[in-house]
Amino acid sequence: MATLKQVAALAKVPLLTAYHALSGAADVPPAQRESVRAAAEQLGYSLNVTIKDVAALAEVSIATVSYVLNDSAPVSAATRHRVLEAAAALNYRPNVNGRILQANKTRLIGYGWHNLKRGHSAPFLERFAYWMAQAVESYGYHVLTFAHSADSPTDAYRELIQTNRVDGFILSHTNRNDPRIRYLLEARVPFVAFGRANDRWDFPYVDVDGREGVRLVAEHLIGLGHTRLALIGWPEGSLSGDARVQGYFDALDAAAISPQTGWIKRAENSAAAAAAAAADLLEMPLATRPTAILCVSDLMAVGVINHLNRCGVQVGYDIAVSGFDDDPIAELIQPSLTTLRQPVDDLAAQVVALLMAELERIPAPQRQILVAPQLIVRASTAPQRQFP
Amino acid sequence: MATLKQVAALAKVPLLTAYHALSGAADVPPAQRESVRAAAEQLGYSLNVTIKDVAALAEVSIATVSYVLNDSAPVSAATRHRVLEAAAALNYRPNVNGRILQANKTRLIGYGWHNLKRGHSAPFLERFAYWMAQAVESYGYHVLTFAHSADSPTDAYRELIQTNRVDGFILSHTNRNDPRIRYLLEARVPFVAFGRANDRWDFPYVDVDGREGVRLVAEHLIGLGHTRLALIGWPEGSLSGDARVQGYFDALDAAAISPQTGWIKRAENSAAAAAAAAADLLEMPLATRPTAILCVSDLMAVGVINHLNRCGVQVGYDIAVSGFDDDPIAELIQPSLTTLRQPVDDLAAQVVALLMAELERIPAPQRQILVAPQLIVRASTAPQRQFP
DNA sequence: CAAAGCAAATGAAACGTTTCAACGAGTGAG
DNA sequence: CTCACTCGTTGAAACGTTTCATTTGCTTTG
Structure with a gap:
């Protein structure tokens, strides 16, 4: 796939103009717009702003762009400004998937749904799911939900871990000696349970007292x-x-x-x-x-x-x-x-806080939490x- | 990061032995185990089986492995067999993130939670979430859930699309002239609504009659x-x-x-x-x-x-x-x-079926579906x- | 018997990011 | 004036896949 720069070069217009022509973010004379369209067509390019485009517009290397946007290395004020301008002008948003592959962290937390029988449904869990999603997002994560059968629940968990889909799990509806917990402990996968399993296993949980x-x-x-x-x-x-x-x-x-x-x-x-x-x-x-x-x-x-x-x-x-x-x-x-x-919101927040500590592999001092109901x-x- | 092959070479053992020593999947003489451990340590390698390792063990190129596993090109019976053996022996599971980056498809569907006021919660939606996850998985997708505020709901949707986190959305709890639908239509993002919005907009939905x-x-x-x-x-x-x-x-x-x-x-x-x-x-x-x-x-x-x-x-x-x-x-x-x-399960299945058609960009013949309640x-x- | 054709396999590029190692230009000390 | 440093910047590699374009080794055909 071509870059925006190449399209601009082919159409003989500035990079920014090419962007405007393709995105419609700003007006461009019809003649130019057409030639940009034609150039994009010819190169098989469809608008997709990447870090390369930002680098090209700011006339710096992609490394510098990365450093500026992540604040991960010292950059002079002037370049930093140019980069930020360019990123804003192109409405650049980093593609998380590039990041994921490089960091080998998906920033996704798995959460499995059971199939509750009619009448046994817990409206409580729907609210828990909301607050959990909310809490997780405040750390830059998202929740990946999946359905699992009651008979061999661990399969779904194993699959998600082995294919690198998620970084960790939140479990709810835990049972005594829950096989999911046994598996996750053994596989050393970060997780937190909303509920207990037995007194022998040492794992992080939050439960209602x-x-x-x-x-x-x-x-x-x-x-x-x-x-x-x-x-x-x-x-x-x-x-x-x-x-x-x-x-x-x-x-x-x-x-x-x-x-x-x-x-x-x-x-x-x-x-x-x-x-x-x-x-x-x-x-x-x-x-x-x-x-x-x-x-x-x-x-x-x-x-x-x-x-x-x-x-x-x-x-x-x-x-x-x-x-x-x-x-x-x-x-x-x-x-x-x-x-x-x-207190659903509070429970969810505590579960998530514990999980974040597990993900960093710096276990929280207090890994078992009981919350009194009201x-x-x-x-x-x-x-x-x-x-x- | 080193490959399994390099570790094996350094420890002067066969590749498979190195795998067994590190994974514990089969017994290995303590001496060999130790030398493999030492080699891995020295190279900073932590066990992570990739397509390269399978290729090395099967003595073919990674391209061939990919072709075999995805059945995407003709491969002779003999090599196919060797590759499958190797993959099985190493318990290889493809890393989805590599795929995602290459295909630019996350196989993730976004689903936003509202914050329902107490007493206005719909136990129904919890079950819908379960069946939706189930249906989506049968197509090899997963559901990414996120929380969004009631006042500016589109922000969350835009962010997820612009960062390439999801391929499409399922909306529930739609309102008349729902701004989310307006945005998604305009941005040409694949989605299906569970509920209607107004008579003017043409978009795929499933609703209870x-x-x-x-x-x-x-x-x-x-x-x-x-x-x-x-x-x-x-x-x-x-x-x-x-x-x-x-x-x-x-x-x-x-x-x-x-x-x-x-x-x-x-x-x-x-x-x-x-x-x-x-x-x-x-x-x-x-x-x-x-x-x-x-x-x-x-x-x-x-x-x-x-x-x-x-x-x-x-x-x-x-x-x-x-x-x-x-x-x-x-x-x-x-x-x-x-x-x-x-009929929650039925509704969810229909929503998902519609969405799959939208994702393929081959819209289903019938994009507006009403399901009679019982x-x-x-x-x-x-x-x-x-x-x- | 050479040319052509075909099946099977491969090397390398690409996806978008982060980050390592290296480099050049200033600056201060000797 | 030179050497050593620091600061800012960059090229290139790496993450794990898929897939294009090419090569290899046969078999068939004129």
Whole structure:
């Protein structure tokens, strides 16, 4: 491919004129415009301003242009000025791909999407993706998203690394002993997880402090006078699930309440399963029946509220209910749901900050970060009644 | 940077042995391993298999390797076999960045995130992002996501194009006269919109057929015996909003029902605004009061249902309610909500198929596609009562 | 038997950048 | 006046591919 300079030479016009003729950025006499067009045609040139063109216009070497634009070597004020003028006149923008090849850094961060089943979708993650993109851009990076299957997730990660498509990864929706984390650790690929995997592996992560969150809401309920608190958690074994249960015990311990058998239920993360658990709780004798039900997700809390509504139990008055996540539904359900909000923007920013340190291979002093969620009090735990 | 061949020569071992020593892919006698390590160290070489290494091992030129791997020129069976063996033995994966620079094609599609206000988030878009990534990958592309501000969105698009970061774009959340579309058309950048902009511009898009959707649900209600149907739409002026209203008229016309004044309300896309509109409707005299309320979004329908519940009106029995979107909340609210589901996977696949045609610069015959949503009947329009 | 033709393989250029090593022109010290 | 330095600048190499133009070694044909 020819350069702009050659086109200009062939058309016997100044370089800048050739640029204007082809770009339309400024007016050029029709005769000249035509001859430039013809010259470009003849050379098979299509407008594409490179560092060479800037160098030609500024009458310096391309090395000098590079030094000026990256401020990576001393350049005299006069030349610097000429170069900047030329770059501006030609509206020059460096081609990132040239850079990438030379530096062997793509400035791209991989982020994999799962295929969430209907109803299990997390609106939360869409916002996370936004804030992540935003945070990453402030460091001059971009996010490359890809889809991966649930059964062999590592394949997609391996492929992206081996073909040099990305510099690192951000993982979300981590599982216990997540195979992706195992692979990335072994392959020594920079990454940060949004979520934990197990206690043995040492890797950088940011997670919501579910334990502290549930403790907060339990404390809030105890403060309202509740003394019989039930908890509907996930089946034992999930990292974040067990942490949340722990927060419940923390609060009860602190208030010197001893948890009764039957107050703790386990259910899958669905409205229906939680409703069934709530039904069990309702069957307890009124005198010992819990007056508050803590749920480890908003989805479950919604199931509980719907069930209580159907049974004629007044939620927020007869029985308080709380959730976790601050899903949009929390504001929309009747009564509106007390819950814990995860500070998405903050989480994303911290994940990205950690990742940048990993990419520089200078690990941050604190590579494991827990962020406390914020208690959002709504009608489902309104202090409307004195509990016996 | 040195090549694997040079390292092997310096360590006086075969190329493949050098590879094994450095990669650990196969066992190598400790003595040899050490001398290879030392040689690599001395040359400042870190393991990175390129086409040159494959060529060296197969004892052919790099051109031949390229031809074999891309099947882009005739190669004798014997050499082809040698090359494939060598590539496999070295676990060679082409570096995409070399390709990108040479072809000036990044095989990256840009997709911009908006910052949606809390409560206005669309869980739908998260799933769209997943299916889009999936579809794009089946063509060997990836999605580059970026965040852009609401006030000057085109800047981000321009930057990505001018620096050659992406080959094209997918837009979602399009507005009437969307400035992004105006820019991309003018800059002649390949893109496809998920949503329309206005009737004047000719560009490829895929959109949900809101008109047909609302017609479907109205038809369904009329089939149940309803004759007085109200509609709560968005303020006039939005493209998709107006289309949905049109579907309502279509169905009423077909059933020879003439819409009464007062049946049509306009409200912002929020639960509260829709509830207020529903309150107005409730004040109409019982004899002429609508028996069904169609809403142009699930969010609005939820506001309406909550309001009716509060007023003691039995939704699905006294008054039917419908929404649009099939948000997860539709299944969770009481009663569950009849609505229109957008076939996300299908929409994403069609958007991507269109984009691929645009990228090849051979525009598809049909560049504007409307996809009909699917009617999902739930309890909020149950046929429980004979309407007068 | 020479010329022509063909298939297979190769050397080298190109894509756009950064950066190393080298160079020339001043400047200050001896 | 010369030598050694510094500062500013430059040519060229390198990153990993693809692909053009050419060469090599055969086979066929007149």
